[in-house]
Amino acid sequence: MSGLTGLGTTYNLPNFHGELIAISPSDTPLLSAAGGVGGGKSTDSTAFEWQTKDLRAPEIRARLEGADAPTPESRVRANVDNVVQIFHESVSTSYTKQAATGQYSTRTSAPFTSNSGEANPVQNEHASQVADALRTIATDVNYTFWHGVKNRPTDNTTARQSAGLLSVVTTNRIATGEFVAATTATDTVTAASNGLSNGDRVAFTSIGAATGIRADRVYYVVSAAAGTFKVAATLGGAAITLGTATVNYIKAATAVSVDNINALVQSVYDNGGIQQGGTATMFVPSTQKVKISKAYADAYGKADPLAGRNVGGVAVEAIVTDFGTLNIAIDRALPADAVALVSVEEIDPVFLNIPGKGVLFEEELAKTGASEKTQIYGEIGLKWGNERAHGVLRGLAV
Numbered sequence: 001m002s003g004l005t006g007l008g009t010t011y012n013l014p015n016f017h018g019e020l021i022a023i024s025p026s027d028t029p030l031l032s033a034a035g036g037v038g039g040g041k042s043t044d045s046t047a048f049e050w051q052t053k054d055l056r057a058p059e060i061r062a063r064l065e066g067a068d069a070p071t072p073e074s075r076v077r078a079n080v081d082n083v084v085q086i087f088h089e090s091v092s093t094s095y096t097k098q099a100a101t102g103q104y105s106t107r108t109s110a111p112f113t114s115n116s117g118e119a120n121p122v123q124n125e126h127a128s129q130v131a132d133a134l135r136t137i138a139t140d141v142n143y144t145f146w147h148g149v150k151n152r153p154t155d156n157t158t159a160r161q162s163a164g165l166l167s168v169v170t171t172n173r174i175a176t177g178e179f180v181a182a183t184t185a186t187d188t189v190t191a192a193s194n195g196l197s198n199g200d201r202v203a204f205t206s207i208g209a210a211t212g213i214r215a216d217r218v219y220y221v222v223s224a225a226a227g228t229f230k231v232a233a234t235l236g237g238a239a240i241t242l243g244t245a246t247v248n249y250i251k252a253a254t255a256v257s258v259d260n261i262n263a264l265v266q267s268v269y270d271n272g273g274i275q276q277g278g279t280a281t282m283f284v285p286s287t288q289k290v291k292i293s294k295a296y297a298d299a300y301g302k303a304d305p306l307a308g309r310n311v312g313g314v315a316v317e318a319i320v321t322d323f324g325t326l327n328i329a330i331d332r333a334l335p336a337d338a339v340a341l342v343s344v345e346e347i348d349p350v351f352l353n354i355p356g357k358g359v360l361f362e363e364e365l366a367k368t369g370a371s372e373k374t375q376i377y378g379e380i381g382l383k384w385g386n387e388r389a390h391g392v393l394r395g396l397a398v
Contacts (some may be wrong), residue, residue, distance in 0.1 A: 002012060003023050006127060007090065007094055007371055008090045008091070008097055008125065009093075009096065009097050011096045013129075014104070014105030014121065015103060015104045015120045017104060017110055018049050018121075020379070021244060025133045026138065027332070028139055029142070029147060029283065029322045029331040031141050031328070031349060032342060033140040033281060033312040033314060033329065033349075034348055034382075035251065036312025036346040037311065037312040038344075038345065040348055040350070041349070041350045042084050042351050042352075043352055044230075044377070046083055046084055046352065047079065047081055047082070047084075047152060048082060048083075048381065049201050050079070050383055050385070051077045051080070052080060052386055053077050055075060058332060070206070071123060076239065081117040081145045082163050082350070082381045082382060082383065083160045083162055083163075083381055084350060084351070084352045084380055085148065085160055085162065085308050085374075085381060086159065086379050087141060087373070087378050087379070087380060088377050088378075089133045090133075090365065091126065091129045091375075091376070092373045093126045093371060094370060094372075095371050097103070098126055101120045101123055102118070102120065105389070109265075128283070130362055130374060132346065133376050134376060137376060139266050139333075142333050143161055143333045144164055145162075145164050145165065145349075146166050146334060146335070146340075147166055147215050148162045148164035148169075149161060149206070149214075150167070151161035155368060162382050165340060165382070165392070166205075166340070166392060168384055169184070169340075169392045170389050171267075171387060172267040172271060172273070172341070172388065172390065173391070173392050173393030173394075174225070174264055174267065174392070174393050175250060176254035176394065176396060177250045177251040177252070177254065178250065180194065180249055180250065182194075182244065182246075182249060183242075183244075183245070183246055184210050184245045184246075185244050186241065186244075187230050188230055188239075189228065189229050189242070189247070189249070190227060190228050191227065191229075191249075192227050194224075194227065194228075196230060197221065197224050198221055198222055198223070198236075199220060200251060201218045201219065201220055201221070201252040201397070202221060202249045203219075203250045203252050203336065203338075203395075204249045205214075205249060205335075206246055207247055208245040208246045208249040209243065209244070210245035210247055211242060211243045213240060214241040215335060216333055216334065216335050216336070217336060217398045218335070219232065219233060219240070220232045220234060222236065222237070236238075238363070240326045246369050247281070250337065250394050250395045251395060252337035252397055253395065253397050253398060254292045254395050254396055255291070256288055256396045256397070257295050257298040258296060260393060261295075261321065261339070261356050261393070262321060263370050263393075264322050264339065264341055264391045264392075264393045265323045265391070266322070266323060267391055268343075268388075268389065268391040270391065271388040272325060272331070272386065272389060273341070273346075273386075273391070275343065275345060276355075276388075278311065278327075279311055279327070279344040280327065280341070280342075280344070281327035281344050282319070282328045282340070282342075283330075283331045283334055283340045283368065284330060284340075285331065285332065285336045287331050287333065287336050288336075288339055288396055291397075292319070292339075296319060298329070309328050311329075312343060316329040317329075335398075338393065338396065339390070339393040339396065340390070340392050340393075341392075341393075341394050343385070345385075346386055346389045347382065347383060347384050347385060348382075348385075349382065349383075350380065350382070350383050351378065351380055352378075352379035352380075352383045354377070359378055359379075360377070361374050361377060362374050362375070364368060
């Protein structure tokens with residue numbers, strides 16, 4: 001099923017009999033955990049900042065008895081910034097659609113009036129569509145908090161885009177395969193000495209202006225040749241049209257293990273992360289969740305090495321590592337080849353409060369016909385605190 005663009009009517013938003021069952025996932029683990037722990041922050045500008053500071057490396061500084069005070073030292077602070085991104089949707093439903101709650105459609109005929117007496121589960125079409133738009137925005141925010149690449153334009157010809165964790169984590173960024181810069185044209189990726197074979201799986205870590213691919217999915221290599229290859233959504237499938245773009249990709253081929261998870265956790269720990277054990281959370285896609293559970297069960301001889309916990313109102317499990325017990329949460333928005341370790345206490349959603357309206361609101365639009373029109377609007381960005389408190393592992397086999 002797909003959505004529609006434009007006015008909702010009795011024809012393009014047909015009613016059906018029976019219970020209404022939602023089939024699209026709407027969970028937002030990263031957004032929910034961050035908001036649940038920190039409560040979120042507000043800003044009065046489209047850009048917002050926070051400061052970082054660090055101490056010097058520890059040394060043995062033996063002092064002479066009776067000596068003068070040492071030369072003064074001060075620690076220099078640095079600033080980090082991000083922007084709020086506009087999330088803006090609209091809904092329009094005809095007056096007829098809002099009134100004709102008893103009119104039904106079948107798959108083989110135009111709409112007709114039912115005499116069954118069975119009530120349509122959607123009695124207020126416009127309110128239902130607005131609620132769906134709000135849920136969609138929430139999943140968009142969660143996706144942006146992972147995949148966004150900061151864009152702070154100097155004018156209004158391009159949109160602001162909030163940076164996400166996958167683009168800002170640099171210190172504890174571990175690649176089990178090499179990140180490769182490439183270009184695309186039509187359906188072909190050009191990368192010198194790519195070493196790929198048909199059937200290999202690759203994930204695109206940046207997609208630029210490429211079409212037909214997403215940063216949260218893994219693709220199969222087809223038509224591999226020296227310096228070029230194509231990608232398909234399925235093994236041996238048709239090549240995807242990519243257009244012209246500059247991209248980065250990584251081969252997804254390394255099995256997740258206790259050792260490479262510990263390497264990630266150790267890197268974050270050594271750089272000052274995981275200071276609050278209750279909020280240190282490993283976010284994983286479904287594929288890696290299954291593999292991690294098996295890896296730890298095999299390593300420690302336990303049928304189920306995980307235990308239930310809660311972080312920021314999000315139900316999670318826990319996994320015991322050499323560096324303490326970590327929460328583990330499944331997030332559908334993560335790339336299939338990735339694992340991310342997040343010190344949740346360091347991150348917050350940041351909202352721009354629109355005067356008299358709020359941070360995410362619905363308002364009516366001007367009447368231009370026989371329909372109800374509203375827009376949903378909010379400006380939201382990510383504050384990640386200290387990027388060294390987080391870590392990302394890429395290139396895992398799927």
